Amino acid sequence: MTSFAHAHADPRPNAVTGKRRLRTEALVTAAIGLGVVLFVGDSAYLQDLAILTIAYAFLGMGMYLPLALGGQLSLAYNAYFAIGAYSVAIMSGLATGPLQQLALWASIPAGVATAMATAAVLGFATRKLSGFHLAVATLMFGIAVHTFLVHSDSLTGGPTGLGGIPRLVLFGWELGRSELVTAGIVSIWVVATLIARFRVSLAGIALRVQREAPAAAAASGVPRTALKMYALVAGAAIASLAGILFALMNQFVLPESFGPKVVFLVLFMPILGGMSTPWGAVLGAVLVVYFTFGFDLFQGPGALTFGVLALLVLLLAPTGIIGLVGQFFGWTRRRLGLGGKGGGHE
Numbered sequence: 001m002t003s004f005a006h007a008h009a010d011p012r013p014n015a016v017t018g019k020r021r022l023r024t025e026a027l028v029t030a031a032i033g034l035g036v037v038l039f040v041g042d043s044a045y046l047q048d049l050a051i052l053t054i055a056y057a058f059l060g061m062g063m064y065l066p067l068a069l070g071g072q073l074s075l076a077y078n079a080y081f082a083i084g085a086y087s088v089a090i091m092s093g094l095a096t097g098p099l100q101q102l103a104l105w106a107s108i109p110a111g112v113a114t115a116m117a118t119a120a121v122l123g124f125a126t127r128k129l130s131g132f133h134l135a136v137a138t139l140m141f142g143i144a145v146h147t148f149l150v151h152s153d154s155l156t157g158g159p160t161g162l163g164g165i166p167r168l169v170l171f172g173w174e175l176g177r178s179e180l181v182t183a184g185i186v187s188i189w190v191v192a193t194l195i196a197r198f199r200v201s202l203a204g205i206a207l208r209v210q211r212e213a214p215a216a217a218a219a220s221g222v223p224r225t226a227l228k229m230y231a232l233v234a235g236a237a238i239a240s241l242a243g244i245l246f247a248l249m250n251q252f253v254l255p256e257s258f259g260p261k262v263v264f265l266v267l268f269m270p271i272l273g274g275m276s277t278p279w280g281a282v283l284g285a286v287l288v289v290y291f292t293f294g295f296d297l298f299q300g301p302g303a304l305t306f307g308v309l310a311l312l313v314l315l316l317a318p319t320g321i322i323g324l325v326g327q328f329f330g331w332t333r334r335r336l337g338l339g340g341k342g343g344g345h346e
Contacts, residue, residue, distance in 0.1 A: 022200070026193050029279060033185045040181055047177050051249045053289045054184035055081075055242040059262070060269035060281030061191055062239030066231040068275040069204060071211030073131065075263045076122060076138040079145035080115040080236040082258035084243025087111030089162040089253045090155065101169055111244050112237050119236030123229050142260050149255035156255065163252035180249050187245075188282060191238055195278040207231060265292070272313050274320025283321055287313075 040046040059077050066072040091107035092100060126137050149156045156162065168175040175183070198204045210224045247253050269284030291310075317324035 022193075022196055025196060025277075025279070026189075029189055029192070033189050037182050037185055040178075042178060044177070047181055049289060050181045051177075051184065051245065053285050054181070054188055055246045056266065056269065056285035056288055057188050057282045058191070058242035058245070059239050059266045060273075060285050061188075061195060061278050062235040062237075062242070063266055064270045064275070064278050064281045065195065065235040065238070066228070068270055069199065069207040069211065070228050070231040072228055072232065073135040074122075074138045074232060074235070075135050075260075075267070076119075076142045076145075077235075077239050077266055078142045078258045078260055078262045080119065080239035081243045081246075081262060082145055082149060082255075083115045083118060084111040084240030085247040085253045085258065086149070086156060086162070086243070087114055087240075088244055088247040089157075089165055092165050093162065100166060104166060104168060108244055112240050115236040115240035116233045119233045120229065123232040127225060127229075139260065139263065142263060146255060146259050149258060159255060161252060161254035165247055165251040165253075167251070168248060175248075177249060180245065184245050184249075187241065191241075192278045192282055199278070203227065203230075268310055270320075272310060272320060274322030274324075274326075276319065276323055276326070280320050280322045287321075 036050070040050045059081060062080065063074070063077055066074055087110050088104065088107045091110060092104045095103040122138065122141055126134055129137055150159050152158065168180075199208075206223075207227050210227060243258075246257070265288055269288055270281040271284065272287050273280030273282065273284035313321065319327070
């Protein structure tokens with residue numbers, strides 16, 4: 001029997017084209033990221049929008065791994081978001097003086113590790129569930145975490161949350177709002193680039209195969225349960241970065257920021273942007289924030305305007321904005337006789 005690795009190895013020309021595309025994608029997105037940093041500048045309003053977009057982008061990419069690659073609809077991402085934020089708030093309050101900075105820096109890996117451990121336990125408990133049942137079970141977990149945040153006054157501060165989070169200091173340099181926005185954009189670029197490369201790796205191909213053809217994946221010896229668990233855990237780690245950055249930027253946390261409604265916004269992000277690449281989740285985060293918080297054409301459009309525009313995108317571009325752009329370039333190349341099959345990322 002042909003091995004799974006051999007059966008899915010790319011021909012050399014396609015592999016070279018894929019690598020070239022990834023390099024081009026990395027360079028273009030790096031240039032866009034630099035442009036965003038310069039555009040945001042010192043504007044407090046733009047910084048608020050930027051940090052919210054960055055947080056949602058982390059959440060969207062966290063969901064992208066198990067959803068777009070593994071076919072798992074996990075809806076516990078508000079819980080991982082909260083774990084990252086409250087890890088920073090709680091640990092920074094455990095020490096004072098010089099030790100507070102040590103506790104603050106330690107809270108970053110602690111928040112990521114806690115989110116990963118939580119996802120592993122939840123993934124193990126729901127390993128036999130899929131589809132609607134998995135979505136409901138994980139959504140209930142997210143609701144339970146939010147309820148705990150609201151009612152646990154001694155640990156989480158209850159409905160009033162926790163404040164007094166200090167600024168990070170690196171070699172005597174205090175990381176203010178501008179520095180955190182820049183760090184967030186750089187982190188988004190790094191994570192999205194790594195996911196894009198993982199997507200075309202052997203493990204990423206195996207994840208996609210077990211989503212699209214589970215019987216064929218099982219016959220080929222793909223470790224389906226382990227791959228799904230890895231995707232969930234990695235997604236939770238990425239989502240926790242949203243909470244960490246959110247807490248560091250605002251210097252306080254409130255439980256209302258981590259309610260279940262966040263999950264439904266996040267769910268739209270990779271779908272709107274396009275699920276053929278992790279950059280679709282980033283683009284989706286930009287669209288969500290702009291249409292729900294920064295859209296000035298109408299007064300107070302909120303979720304209504306976003307819902308109408310999201311419906312239009314889903315009807316007109318079922319493969320997402322990036323998929324639509326890819327189809328347009330493919331059509332243009334064919335019309336010009338340049339060859340190629342358009343349609344975006346594979």
